[in-house]
Amino acid sequence: MTTPLTGSIEGRIAEELGVRERQVKAAVELLDGGSTVPFIARYRKEATETLDDAQLRTIEERLRYLRELEDRRAAILESVREQGRLTDELEARIRGAETKARLEDIYLPFKPKRRTKAQIAREAGLEPLADGLLGDPGVEPSAAAA
The missing domain is CATH 1.10.10.650 (RuvA domain 2-like)
Known part of the structure; x- marks a missing residue:
């Protein structure tokens, strides 16, 4: 109705x-x-x-x-x-x-749209750092960030 x-x-x-x-x-x-x-x-x-x-x-x-x-x-x-x-x-x-x-x-x-933590990190410019750490797991994160 x-x-x-x-x-x-x-x-x-x-x-x-x-x-x-x-x-x-x-x-x-x-x-x-x-x-x-x-x-x-x-x-x-x-x-x-x-x-x-x-x-x-x-x-x-x-x-x-x-x-x-x-x-x-x-x-x-x-x-x-x-x-x-x-x-x-x-x-x-x-x-x-x-x-x-x-x-x-x-x-x-x-x-x-809901923003994921990954999207927030990309927006903060952290994607190259993540790619570098995933590409070479032996690298120290603090050294890769510098």
Whole structure:
């Protein structure tokens, strides 16, 4: 099911589950307050307007997923912006991604590559020294460095 990315997380969850947004908001407030799904299903039915435990569990899972998605989206936007490679089209694609997998696929070409210790040593100009030491293992490293 495709949901519009405009609006609140609660609105998206309500649309996905086919319940009212105020029910989802009430459940989210209780979950954020530390209440568990079984507690809400049993003792706070009036607050959630009789959402059952399966619906509450789905709300909890989707809430966690969508919050993680929004956090990751913000981190990706910040990373690409710092690289100076953020265009309006790219920002629209990132904001339009509906899943974490799609978001990561969009980010992949912009993801900074991990630098290995060997790459750091090459950048520091140590490659000729390493080649010399590997070519003649009997040479003392301090003598080869001089």
